Amino acid sequence: MRKIILYTILLAIVSCGKTAEMEEEKVEGSSVYAFSFVGTSYEIVKENKSWTDAVSFAVARGGYLSEINSEEEQNAVFLELTTKAGIVLNETNNEFGYAAVWLGGNDLAEEGSWVWNGDNEETGVAFWIGGVDGSAVNGLYNNWGNEPDNNGDQDALCIGLEATPINSAGKWTDLDGNKNQLHFVIEYD
Template sequence: MFEIHLLTTYACFSPSFVILGCSLQSSHAVCNGILFNQERKTCKLINCSPTHSALDFDPGRWTLFWKTTGMCKTGWSKHEEFCYYFNQTGDTWSNSKRMCEDNGGYLASIRTTEENSWIVDTFLPPWNYTLCSPNWWYCCEYWIGGNDLSLEGTFTWTSDNSTLGFINWYPPSEPDNNSDQDCLSICRDGHWADNPCERVWPYICKAPAI
């Protein structure tokens, strides 16, 4: 028998409430669906594990609406199946990693050219040739999740410790490990560079859409 956790009762008037009511109740760590009482026109947010296929409720009185996925928390931007948050205040790479994880995500991994371009277009200031050239590294100060802290020269994503598939290193010499550079940053033009992890820079978090 699976356990049903009834969280809160709300007045419900349409199935669209399932999306809003379930996704916006930020006080609850997990909300997987809504039980709708057909007689009283009320609903209960529910958290059940691991599946709803064997929930014990009377279908004559209750209708189960399973949560529709694909929403982001306030302040996060959605792209494909993920949500992204740009912190402009900035911190060290390690502190940025912790802050992303404390908010249910991780320092951004970038898997495709399209995702890389979307992040640049959505969050980063335009490339300024006067500021950025020839000292291009001045414009590469945005932390993402790549690092080679475990094994020098082998960069992995902090989200799952997978090695980089798609790469977009700044040509011709990045990564160069100059002065013990172990953490990955993204430049305003979309290229990547390795940099010292203790620098305080803005960062980009990523999390699955809820």
């Protein structure tokens, strides 16, 4: 009897400490994996789209491409992407052959002026200025690897799911938002 009570208490403690709840469904022909972290809801859409098409999909669902604002959020989203969402890496490869997923940052308005603009409106919150040797705007969180490098007019932000010759898995990189077709993360307020 004591073992059952202790097990029940332990199970309740583990359940209370859970930071993410998830489910998977089909939406408009896309496989969508949903989870939450610290009161924010997210969806990982496992369908390849250009950055602007991913934004349109997110906005049509009432969200926006995800904005990562802390190391804790970065770690939670990356964990979901790599261990829980069931992503097959070679199904979301960028033009260089590495798995990546779109986030809501871009420097479309001005090269090197990175903003969180996951709904592709006219304005966004600036978080990075410059290239690989740039700096955070107002101390805002960033997780660039050896990027952004604007190699070939790369104006859209993604998170790498695997290591590349210049970055470790989980680091951010800039890609051509039209040339690349990737899975993406939607965030809801």
